[in-house]
Amino acid sequence: MKPLLQLDRVSVSIPIDGDPRRVISDVSLDLAPGEALGVVGESGSGKSMTARTVMGLLPSGSSVAGAVRFDGTELYGPENQGRAGRSRTAAARRDIGMVFQDARAHLDPRQRIGDFLVETDRGGAARKAAVETLDRVGIDDAARRMRQYPHEMSGGMLQRVMIASVLLARPRLILADEPTTALDATTQAEVVSLLDELRREDGTALVFITHDLDLAATFCDRVAVIYAGCLQEVRQAELLIRAPLHPYTRGLLASRPATDSRVPRLPVVPGRPLSAFEAPPGCAFAARCAHAVDHCHQTRPALTARQGALVRCDRLAAIEAAPVPEKVNRP
Numbered sequence: 001m002k003p004l005l006q007l008d009r010v011s012v013s014i015p016i017d018g019d020p021r022r023v024i025s026d027v028s029l030d031l032a033p034g035e036a037l038g039v040v041g042e043s044g045s046g047k048s049m050t051a052r053t054v055m056g057l058l059p060s061g062s063s064v065a066g067a068v069r070f071d072g073t074e075l076y077g078p079e080n081q082g083r084a085g086r087s088r089t090a091a092a093r094r095d096i097g098m099v100f101q102d103a104r105a106h107l108d109p110r111q112r113i114g115d116f117l118v119e120t121d122r123g124g125a126a127r128k129a130a131v132e133t134l135d136r137v138g139i140d141d142a143a144r145r146m147r148q149y150p151h152e153m154s155g156g157m158l159q160r161v162m163i164a165s166v167l168l169a170r171p172r173l174i175l176a177d178e179p180t181t182a183l184d185a186t187t188q189a190e191v192v193s194l195l196d197e198l199r200r201e202d203g204t205a206l207v208f209i210t211h212d213l214d215l216a217a218t219f220c221d222r223v224a225v226i227y228a229g230c231l232q233e234v235r236q237a238e239l240l241i242r243a244p245l246h247p248y249t250r251g252l253l254a255s256r257p258a259t260d261s262r263v264p265r266l267p268v269v270p271g272r273p274l275s276a277f278e279a280p281p282g283c284a285f286a287a288r289c290a291h292a293v294d295h296c297h298q299t300r301p302a303l304t305a306r307q308g309a310l311v312r313c314d315r316l317a318a319i320e321a322a323p324v325p326e327k328v329n330r331p
C-alpha cells in the first residue's frame with residue numbers, strides 16, 4: 001500500500017546555544033493509511049523533533065536534509081521549493097493534527113473552550129459540531145463546558161478538548177506527542193483508549209510518541225525505537241516485545257517495572273542517553289551496550305532487514321545467542 005507518511009533519510013539540525021546541532025540522524029520510516037506507529041525512546045532521543053519536523057514546527061534556523069512526504073506531497077525535499085511548493089505543503093499539513101503533552105500549556109487561559117474550538121466568525125453548525133465532538137471524546141454536559149475556561153477543567157479533560165479540536169479538522173494523521181505523560185495513571189489509560197478508539201472508528205493514522213514501550217506496543221501496530229536521534233529498530237509491535245533484536249530495545253524491555261503501572265519507571269539501561277549531536281561516530285548506543293566490540297565504536301551500522309524488522313546493529317549474530325531478558329522486579 002502507498003504510504004501516507006514517509007520519512008526518507010531525514011536528518012534535522014536545530015540551533016542550540018547559537019550553533020547548529022544534529023537532533024535527528026538519518027531516519028527513514030513509512031506509515032500506511034490508518035496505521036498506528038509507536039515511537040519510543042528515552043528523553044532527548046529526538047521523538048518530539050521527529051513529530052515537529054512533520055508538522056513544520058521546528059525552531060527558526062533549523063535545517064532538514066532528506067525528504068518528508070505526506071500522501072505524495074513533499075513537506076520537505078527538493079520538490080518543495082518556492083511559493084507553489086509552500087502552498088502545497090500548507091494544504092497537505094491541514095490533514096495532520098497534533099496532540100501535545102501538556103494541553104494546558106497550549107490553551108489560552110482567557111479563552112473559553114468554545115471559542116478555542118470554534119473560530120468566532122463560524123456559524124451555529126460549527127458550534128454544534130464542536131459540542132458533538134466534545135461529547136464524542138467523553139466530555140459530559142458539553143454545551144455548558146463550551147462556556148468554561150481552561151482553569152475550570154482537569155488536565156485529563158483538557159487533553160480531551162485538545163483531541164476534540166484535532167478531530168474537528170478531520171485529520172488523516174494524528175501525531176500524539178506523549179499525550180498522557182502529564183496525567184495520572186487512570187486518566188492516562190482513559191485518554192490512550194480514547195485515542196485508540198477514535199482512530200479505529202475514523203481510520204486515522206496515528207504516530208504515538210512515548211517513553212513507554214509497553215504502552216506503545218499495546219496500542220500500536222508497529223513500534224519504532226529511536227536512540228540518539230537515530231532509528232535503531234522498527235517492527236510489528238507484538239514481535240518487538242516478544243523477540244526484541246536490538247540491544248537497546250532489549251535493555252528498554254529488561255528495565256521496565258514488573259506490572260504495577262503506578263510504580264515509577266526504573267532508569268532504563270545503565271548510563272545516560274545521548275542526543276544525536278553527542279553521539280560518537282560508530283554505533284550511537286555502543287557506549288552503553290554490553291555486546292559492543294571495537295568495530296561498533298568505529299562504524300555506524302546500517303539499518304538492515306531481519307526477521308520482519310529493520311534493525312541497526314552489527315552484532316545480532318552474537319546477541320541471538322543471548323536469551324531475551326526477563327522483566328526485572330523492583331528491588
Ligand SMILES: Nc1ncnc2c1ncn2[C@@H]1O[C@H](COP(=O)(O)OP(=O)(O)OP(=O)(O)O)[C@@H](O)[C@H]1O
Pocket residue numbers: 015016023041042043044045046047048049050059211275276
Ligand atoms: N527548544 C530547544 N532548544 C534547544 N534544544 C532543544 C530544544 N528542543 C529540543 N532540544 C534538544 O533536541 C534533542 C531532541 O529533543 P526531543 O525533544 O526531540 O527529544 P524527546 O525524545 O522528545 O525527549 P523527551 O522525551 O524529553 O520529550 C535533545 O538533545 C534536546 O535537548
